[in-house]
Amino acid sequence: MELVELATSAGINIGLAILFFALYSVFRKQHANAGVYFTRHLLRERQRMKVAGEEKDSFSLESLVPSAGWVKRAWDPIEEDILKSSGVDAVVFLRVFIFCMRFLMICTIVGFGILAPLNFTDTYLADNPSEKEEHSYGTLEKLTILNISFGSMRLWIHFGVLYFISLSAYALLYIEFKHITNLRLEYLAGALPQPDQFTVLVQSIPKPENEELSYSDNVDYFFRRFHPIEYLSHHMVYKSSHVTKLLNELERLKLKIFELKQKPPSERKPRRAGFCGLFGPLVDPIELHMEKLEDVHRQVRQCQMEFRQKKKEVPTAFVTVRTRWGAAVTAQTQQSVNPMQWVTQWAPEPRDIDWPNMEIPYNQIFIRKIVAAVLAIALTFIYYPIVLGVKVLENLDTVKKYLPQVVVDNVLNIPAVSFFVQGYVPALLLAVILYICPSIFFSLSRFEGHPSVSHQERKASSKMFSLLAGNIFLAAVLSGSLISISESFTEDPKSIPRRLAEAVPKQANFFITYVMTTGWAGMPLEILQSGSLVLNFLKRHTVDKNKPLLDQVYSLPYYRTLPTVLFFVLLGLVYSIINPLILPFLLIYFILGYLVFRNQILHVYEPAYETGGQYWPEIHSRTIGCIVFMQVLFIGMFSLKGLKSASFASIPLPFLSWLFHEHCRHRFLPIFHNFNLESTMKKDLVDEESGRKDEVLNTIRDAYLHPALRYVDLNVDQNSKTQRLLPESSSFVEPDIPV
Numbered sequence: 001m002e003l004v005e006l007a008t009s010a011g012i013n014i015g016l017a018i019l020f021f022a023l024y025s026v027f028r029k030q031h032a033n034a035g036v037y038f039t040r041h042l043l044r045e046r047q048r049m050k051v052a053g054e055e056k057d058s059f060s061l062e063s064l065v066p067s068a069g070w071v072k073r074a075w076d077p078i079e080e081d082i083l084k085s086s087g088v089d090a091v092v093f094l095r096v097f098i099f100c101m102r103f104l105m106i107c108t109i110v111g112f113g114i115l116a117p118l119n120f121t122d123t124y125l126a127d128n129p130s131e132k133e134e135h136s137y138g139t140l141e142k143l144t145i146l147n148i149s150f151g152s153m154r155l156w157i158h159f160g161v162l163y164f165i166s167l168s169a170y171a172l173l174y175i176e177f178k179h180i181t182n183l184r185l186e187y188l189a190g191a192l193p194q195p196d197q198f199t200v201l202v203q204s205i206p207k208p209e210n211e212e213l214s215y216s217d218n219v220d221y222f223f224r225r226f227h228p229i230e231y232l233s234h235h236m237v238y239k240s241s242h243v244t245k246l247l248n249e250l251e252r253l254k255l256k257i258f259e260l261k262q263k264p265p266s267e268r269k270p271r272r273a274g275f276c277g278l279f280g281p282l283v284d285p286i287e288l289h290m291e292k293l294e295d296v297h298r299q300v301r302q303c304q305m306e307f308r309q310k311k312k313e314v315p316t317a318f319v320t321v322r323t324r325w326g327a328a329v330t331a332q333t334q335q336s337v338n339p340m341q342w343v344t345q346w347a348p349e350p351r352d353i354d355w356p357n358m359e360i361p362y363n364q365i366f367i368r369k370i371v372a373a374v375l376a377i378a379l380t381f382i383y384y385p386i387v388l389g390v391k392v393l394e395n396l397d398t399v400k401k402y403l404p405q406v407v408v409d410n411v412l413n414i415p416a417v418s419f420f421v422q423g424y425v426p427a428l429l430l431a432v433i434l435y436i437c438p439s440i441f442f443s444l445s446r447f448e449g450h451p452s453v454s455h456q457e458r459k460a461s462s463k464m465f466s467l468l469a470g471n472i473f474l475a476a477v478l479s480g481s482l483i484s485i486s487e488s489f490t491e492d493p494k495s496i497p498r499r500l501a502e503a504v505p506k507q508a509n510f511f512i513t514y515v516m517t518t519g520w521a522g523m524p525l526e527i528l529q530s531g532s533l534v535l536n537f538l539k540r541h542t543v544d545k546n547k548p549l550l551d552q553v554y555s556l557p558y559y560r561t562l563p564t565v566l567f568f569v570l571l572g573l574v575y576s577i578i579n580p581l582i583l584p585f586l587l588i589y590f591i592l593g594y595l596v597f598r599n600q601i602l603h604v605y606e607p608a609y610e611t612g613g614q615y616w617p618e619i620h621s622r623t624i625g626c627i628v629f630m631q632v633l634f635i636g637m638f639s640l641k642g643l644k645s646a647s648f649a650s651i652p653l654p655f656l657s658w659l660f661h662e663h664c665r666h667r668f669l670p671i672f673h674n675f676n677l678e679s680t681m682k683k684d685l686v687d688e689e690s691g692r693k694d695e696v697l698n699t700i701r702d703a704y705l706h707p708a709l710r711y712v713d714l715n716v717d718q719n720s721k722t723q724r725l726l727p728e729s730s731s732f733v734e735p736d737i738p739v
Contacts, residue, residue: 003140005509006140006509006512006513009427009512009513009516009517010516013516013517013520013521014520016520016521016524017520017521017523017524017592019524020521020524020525020527020528021066021524021527022066023066023528024037024070024524024527024528025066025067025068025069025070026064026065026066027528027533028070029064032536032540033533033536035536036529036532036533036536036604037529037603037604038603038604039553039554039603039604039606040553040602040603040604040605040606041603070599071595073599074595074596074598074599074602075595075598077598077602079091079094082094082598082601082602083183085601085602086601086602086605086607087607087610088183088184088187088610088611088612088613089556089558089607089609089610089611089612089613089614089615090556090601090605090607091183091613092180092183092613092615092616093556093558093561093562093597093601093615094594094597094598094601095176095179095180095616096562096565096619097565097590097593097594097597098176098594099172099173099176100565100568100569100572100586100590101587101590101591101594102172103168103169103172103572104572104576104583104586104587104590105587106165106168107165107168107572107576107580107583108580108583108584108587110161110164110165111576111577111580111583112580112583112584114157114161115145115157115158115161115577115580116143116580116581118148118154118157119142119143119144119145119146119147119148119580120142120143120147122147122148122149122152122154123147123149124146124147124148124149124150124152125141125142125146125147127149140509140581143579143580143581144505144508144578144579144580144581145158145505145577145578145579145637145641146505148641150641150642151641151642151643152641152643155638155641155643155646156643156646158577158634158638158646159634159638159643159646159649159650161577162577162630162631162634162650162653163653165573165576165577166627166630166631166653166656166657169573169623169627170657170660173620173623173624173660173664174660174664176616176620177616177620177664177668178668180613180616181668181671181672183613184612184613184671184672185671185679187612187613188612188675188679189679189682189683193687193692193696193699193700194349194700195320195347195349195350195700195703195704196346196347196348196349196350197324197327197680197683198232198320198321198322198323198324198326198327198696198697198700199318199319199320199321199327199346199347199700199703199704200318200319200320200321200327200330200331200344200345200346200347201316201317201318201331201344201345201346201347201348201451202219202234202316202317202318202319202335202342202343202344203315203316203343203344203345203362204315204340204341204342204343204361204362204363205218205219205315205316205317205341205342206218206315206341206342207315214313215236215313215314215315215317216234216236216313216317219234219236219317219319220234222335222342223319226335227321227326227330229322229326230321230322230323230326230327230329230330231319231321231322232320232321232322232697232701233319233320233701234317234318234319234320235317235318235320235702235704235705235706236313236314236316236317236706237313237314237316237317237318237355237358237359237706238307238312238313238314238359238706238708238709239312239313239314239359240307240312240355240359240706240707240708241356242303243300243303243304243307243708244355244356244707244708246296246299246300246303247300247707247708247712249296250293250296250297250300250712253289253292253293253296254293254714256289257286257289257290257293260285260286260289261286293714294714297712297714300712301712303708304708304709307708307709314358314359314361315361315362316358316359316362318347318704320700320701320703320704322693322697323680323684324675324680324681324683324684325677325680325681325684327346327675327680328674328675328676328677328680329677330344331344331345331346331347331675332674332675340362340363343362346675347704348451348452348454348455348609349452349609349610350703350704351608351609352452352453352454352608352609352611353451353452353453353704354446354450354451354452354453354456355706355707357446357449357450357451358451360449364449365448365449368447368448368449369448369449371447372444372445372447372448375444376441376444376463376466376467379437379440379441379467380466380467380470380471383433383437383467383471384471384474386433387430387433387471387472390426390429390430390433426510426513427510427513427514427516427517427518428517430472430514431514431517431518431522434467434468434472437464437467438460438464438557438559438560438563441459441460441463441464441467441559442456442457442460442559444460444463445457445459445460445463445559452609453608453609454609454611454614456559457558457559458558458559458614458615458618460559461558461559461562461563461615461618462618462622464559464560464563465562465563465566465567465622467563468563468564468567469566469567469570469626472567473567473570477500477503477504477506477507499636500632500633500636501633501634501636501637501639501640502636502640504574504575504578504633505578505579508575508578508579508581508582511571511575511582512581512582512585515568515571515582515585515586515589516585518564519564519568519585519586519588519589519592519593520585520588520589520592523589523592523593523596524592524596526596526597526600527596527599527600529604532554553605553606554604554605554606555605555606555607555608555609556597556600556601556605556607558615561597562615562619565590565593566619566622566623566626568586568589568590569623569626570626570629571586572586573626573627573629573630574626574629574630574633576630577630577634578637612672613672614672616672617668617669617672620661620664621661624657624660624661627657628654628657628658631650631653631654631657632654634650635647635650635651638650
């Protein structure tokens with residue numbers, strides 16, 4: 001890769017990043033955009049009249065001047081403030097960026113302080129012009145391990161750096177795991193009484209032997225018999241598709257009436273009461289919608305009266321017990337001789353439940369997971385040739401074969417155009433193609449039948465990372481058909497490290513441009529919130545000119561963001577020794593990401609659930625997998641470079657990574673999977689001594705009542721859609737809106 005190609009890609013992405021950040025700093029000062037950039041505050045009815053130091057209708061030239069004050073305000077809050085504001089999950093997400101910044105800082109210092117000068121001063125590419133010409137190596141390849149001569153003793157320096165980087169990664173991972181474990185323990189110890197602390201999800205409830213009895217009767221009999229002291233109550237899950245549709249229609253009508261009431265009477269045009277407003281007397285639209293609301297409400301009440309029929313129940317229930325200790329014992333033990341019956345686990349938070357998924361029979365879940373895995377693999381096969389097609393653009397000679405000669409002579413032969421097509425377009429197209437994948441994987445994870453949205457997002461994140469690491473990386477590195485690659489590796493598995501060592505260094509330049517395109521320009525797009533900005537603009541100018549605020553708040557899309565972050569961790573590990581040039585690009589990405597997401601977590605995203613840091617063990621496992629991949633790669637790299645003694649000396653590293661991972665699993669992982677009886681008993685004793693136990697039990701008794709059976713509130717004096725989205729139990733400490 002030549003310096004001018006890298007400069008072209010960097011210039012485009014730096015320009016876009018500066019443009020997007022400048023637009024954000026201007027847009028956030030406009031009151032009309034407050035619902036986009038200060039959603040968390042404004043939806044709580046706070047500081048509605050003052051945003052960015054300006055009154056609602058005021059205007060000044062200063063509001064059109066870009067500024068960087070938001071950076072300081074995003075950096076200032078300490079971790080404790082974010083913990084109180086957004087919970088443990090948000091802090092864990094930011095800790096991933098902290099780990100990456102620390103690790104890449106170490107790698108960058110070592111890479112540019114030791115490896116880059118060591119590589120640049122060797123002469124392998126200069127002494128072998130035929131190989132340089134064959135692989136189209138440019139000037140920047142002199143900074144990589146490719147310029148180290150065959151069998152050179154300089155490779156021992158790379159060997160030492162490999163061990164140093166591996167040990168550094170272990171140390172930083174251990175520090176983070178310990179810190180996040182302490183955060184989780186503090187969260188569990190200090191959390192106020194919540195329904196999920198006393199509730200167990202019970203699936204695969206067997207049919208009662210007496211046909212006159214219901215599933216509900218069976219649950220009551222079973223828990224009164226086997227948990228007579230702890231059992232408090234239970235709530236069944238019902239088939240509720242029809243009632244759910246009616247409730248959604250009810251919410252839609254309430255929201256419509258709420259919006260109509262915000263308009264002055266002069267702006268509410270009367271409508272005819274007949275079919276589609278074509279005939280009948282003219283009436284106020286509020287009265288018309290109120291009549292529809294009352295009609296839907298009558299239908300809902302009628303359905304609720306019939307809802308407790310036996311045929312409506314499904315063999316799933318939420319069982320509430322009297323103590324946290326009892327919930328821990330019940331959730332973490334086998335209830336029946338048949339392990340496929342009376343299956344228990346901790347109940348998700350009420351706001352985290354995916355109620356339609358609760359209706360899926362337990363015996364279908366295993367089959368659904370197999371089907372989802374097959375579909376995910378099929379998507380990988382579908383995307384593989386697409387990615388290969390995008391990669392073709394890197395080779396202009398290949399592209400020219402498929403284009404008219406006129407286009408080749410008049411367009412592609414222009415240096416600026418050729419640098420743009422070769423150095424920027426492939427990474428941009430790849431980022432666009434992958435944009436829809438997270439949503440597909442989330443749908444597949446939901447299809448698997450997981451009871452909570454948080455579990456679905458974690459599984460979707462895992463699938464997306466597998467696509468990026470296995471498909472995108474494989475397609476870019478090996479550039480062959482999946483069948484030929486699998487046959488080659490199956491016939492000679494010992495050749496895998498050597499094959500990877502041959503292929504990986506050649507694609508470093510592509511991944512540098514990919515980091516800039518996806519990261520440098522992607523992070524400013526994240527803070528700009530272009531989609532919400534456009535929707536807000538359209539709403540103000542087409543739907544309701546007097547109501548510029550959005551009527552909903554979004555949660556942090558973990559399943560979209562985490563896979564990309566971990567994929568860049570993989571790139572940083574793999575290329576930290578092979579091509580140190582990629583390290584500063586990755587470091588800039590993680591610094592930008594840390595600032596941007598601190599800002600978004602403080603001002604935009606509202607936590608949709610709280611898992612107490614359940615994401616971290618999966619992040620840790622994938623990072624260990626990336627480390628092992630790097631170590632296996634260098635076993636082949638040293639062999640390829642003619643230093644087999646260093647190759648043999650690197651073999652213990654993957655086993656060392658496995659031992660480290662096993663130690664972390666035994667030391668920390670149980671804290672994330674189970675609740676210890678000691679802590680639960682202590683909290684129960686505190687409730688007993690304070691005399692709050694009965695009050696707590698009365699509060700949580702109906703927390704898991706099925707939504708279709710809950711009381712329907714017809715109050716339309718406030719935005720019901722927003723009220724439903726905001727969690728009642730979340731602790732929120734509002735930072736000052738920037739001036």
